[in-house]
Amino acid sequence: MNQFNICPSCMHCSTCVLTAQKDKVWSCSEFDEIKTTEIIVETIERPKRSLELV
Amino acid sequence: MTTITAGLNNITQEIPVRGMMANVMEQFNSAADQINLHPNIRKILSITNNEIIVNFPVKMDNGEVEIFTGYRVQHNNALGPYKGGLRYHPTVDIDAARALAMWMTWKTSLAGLPFGGGKGGIKIDPSKYSKDELERITRRFTFALADNIGPEHDIPAPDVNTNSQTMAWMADTYMSTRPPAERTANQHVVTGKPAGSGGLDGRDRSTGYGVYLSIKFWAEKNNKTLEGKTFIIQGFGNVGYWAGYFLEKDGAILVGVQDAYGSIQNKKGIQVEDLFKYIQVSDGSVVNFPNAQSVNKDDFFGLDCDICIPAALGNQITKENAPSIKAALIAEGANGPINVEGEKILLERGITIIPDILCNSGGVVGSYFEWLQNRNGELWQYDEVMGKLHKKIKESFDKVYEYSEREAMDMRTAAYCIAIKRIEKAYVQRGIFP
Numbered sequence: 001m002n003q004f005n006i007c008p009s010c011m012h013c014s015t016c017v018l019t020a021q022k023d024k025v026w027s028c029s030e031f032d033e034i035k036t037t038e039i040i041v042e043t044i045e046r047p048k049r050s051l052e053l054v
Numbered sequence: 055m056t057t058i059t060a061g062l063n064n065i066t067q068e069i070p071v072r073g074m075m076a077n078v079m080e081q082f083n084s085a086a087d088q089i090n091l092h093p094n095i096r097k098i099l100s101i102t103n104n105e106i107i108v109n110f111p112v113k114m115d116n117g118e119v120e121i122f123t124g125y126r127v128q129h130n131n132a133l134g135p136y137k138g139g140l141r142y143h144p145t146v147d148i149d150a151a152r153a154l155a156m157w158m159t160w161k162t163s164l165a166g167l168p169f170g171g172g173k174g175g176i177k178i179d180p181s182k183y184s185k186d187e188l189e190r191i192t193r194r195f196t197f198a199l200a201d202n203i204g205p206e207h208d209i210p211a212p213d214v215n216t217n218s219q220t221m222a223w224m225a226d227t228y229m230s231t232r233p234p235a236e237r238t239a240n241q242h243v244v245t246g247k248p249a250g251s252g253g254l255d256g257r258d259r260s261t262g263y264g265v266y267l268s269i270k271f272w273a274e275k276n277n278k279t280l281e282g283k284t285f286i287i288q289g290f291g292n293v294g295y296w297a298g299y300f301l302e303k304d305g306a307i308l309v310g311v312q313d314a315y316g317s318i319q320n321k322k323g324i325q326v327e328d329l330f331k332y333i334q335v336s337d338g339s340v341v342n343f344p345n346a347q348s349v350n351k352d353d354f355f356g357l358d359c360d361i362c363i364p365a366a367l368g369n370q371i372t373k374e375n376a377p378s379i380k381a382a383l384i385a386e387g388a389n390g391p392i393n394v395e396g397e398k399i400l401l402e403r404g405i406t407i408i409p410d411i412l413c414n415s416g417g418v419v420g421s422y423f424e425w426l427q428n429r430n431g432e433l434w435q436y437d438e439v440m441g442k443l444h445k446k447i448k449e450s451f452d453k454v455y456e457y458s459e460r461e462a463m464d465m466r467t468a469a470y471c472i473a474i475k476r477i478e479k480a481y482v483q484r485g486i487f488p
Contacts, residue, residue: 004074004150006143006214009179012314017351018288018366026074026150027389028367029291030314032338033215034181 006031074153082156085470088463094486095478099159102152104128108198112191115184124195126174128208129155132480135206136172137162137418139213140220146175157411164473165415165450167422172208180215192220196227203228205242205429211421212246221247242428245421254424256439262296263440264416264447265387268408269361270304271451272383281305284359286381288312289366290333290340293387293414297363298326310349310357313366315339317354318346355379364391371396379405386410401464409466411473412454419446
């Protein structure tokens with residue numbers, strides 16, 4: 001069953017001393033989202049399209 | 055009770071799993087039994103009014119299109135528009151949203167607000183998306199929800215991974231979908247907006263101020279002052295910091311703090327403002343604060359103090375640590391910090407608990423003030439906000455305290471009884487259509 005659980009996406013998850021029940025936390029004052037340091041934007045080559053009247 | 059069916063060597067075994075909804079229902083049924091709730095009202099309150107699931111497409115920065123799933127659960131609106139947070143998280147689902155929406159119904163009812171309960175969010179890991187993508191996701195979600203939200207119907211607020219910026223995007227998108235002459239009259243479709251875009255002055259400290267007030271009112275009822283009283287706080291985030299700030303101003307002494315990094319104590323006192331400044335330069339951690347000693351994490355709740363404020367997360371005070379607690383009062387700044395076994399031990403030991411739905415209700419009262427401010431086209435001053443918060447929290451506290459004294463029950467059960475009775479009264483007065 002899917003449970004609310006915010007620890008895996010918290011940056012303190014591996015070192016946090018607040019709880020050992022890191023599969024049951026649905027709200028926490030210490031929660032800080034893991035930030036990706038760099039967002040990689042892929043540039044995709046797309047074929048040029050043109051409108052055709054049919 | 056939800057069940058999981060697991061196949062083991064061709065034998066099918068039913069394993070009961072206790073979900074969040076089961077916990078909330080147990081609390082509801084226990085209070086409903088206490089007040090002898092009418093069976094028809096029990097039926098109504100046991101189920102959500104509306105559950106909205108939207109799948110919507112969003113263009114990503116790389117030109118691809120992704121489909122997202124968003125939820126909004128509206129539990130009950132007998133007292134007013136649905137009110138509750140929106141969270142962006144991979145584990146957002148309908149069951150959890152149901153439980154939290156129901157919990158919001160009790161919270162708004164107890165606070166005496168003209169609101170019902172709602173909750174929702176998007177199943178998403180926000181760290182994987184750029185700010186521009188999150189803006190488009192938020193705006194498209196708002197558009198997909200369409201008239202399922204509205205300033206007089208359902209008013210979302212920030213929650214996990216959503217903030218004042220998210221609310222500003224939502225308000226702007228919703229207002230843009232209205233006819234031009236109506237746009238500015240719809241700013242109160244969400245609360246928790248930035249101060250410059252309809253937000254409330256003092257909203258940031260309203261939850262912590264409510265925690266402080268609850269403690270102060272309890273002290274007054276027991277002919278005590280806060281001068282010289284010692285307190286410990288678990289979680290030095292927004293709630294913990296502001297609760298400590300106001301308690302210290304009233305003469306109380308902070309003697310212990312625990313956060314995600316570790317625990318510290320100083321029997322002579324830790325200056326709240328000094329600690330706050332310290333964590334700004336120590337990556338948010340209280341560890342190694344110069345004027346304090348380190349404490350073992352398992353000994354934290356057993357520190358000598360008069361007041362204990364768990365303001366971080368749930369299930370912190372259990373049968374393991376409840377016997378060692380020295381405080382005479384526990385003020386629940388967090389949601390559900392004491393589990394059932396822990397609470398039983400504390401009550402047997404004569405320790406008072408100010409329950410979460412009362413103690414941390416300053417936040418939702420602050421949201422109500424923001425909604426009122428926008429609705430009336432006003433700009434409230436800070437002093438006015440704090441004065442109104444004081445009045446509102448005092449009303450709630452007095453009701454719960456007196457009910458618990460009169461009925462000889464703990465404050466949590468009293469709070470649930472009052473909250474459910476208020477909704478029952480609305481149904482009895484209005485009747486059931488047709």
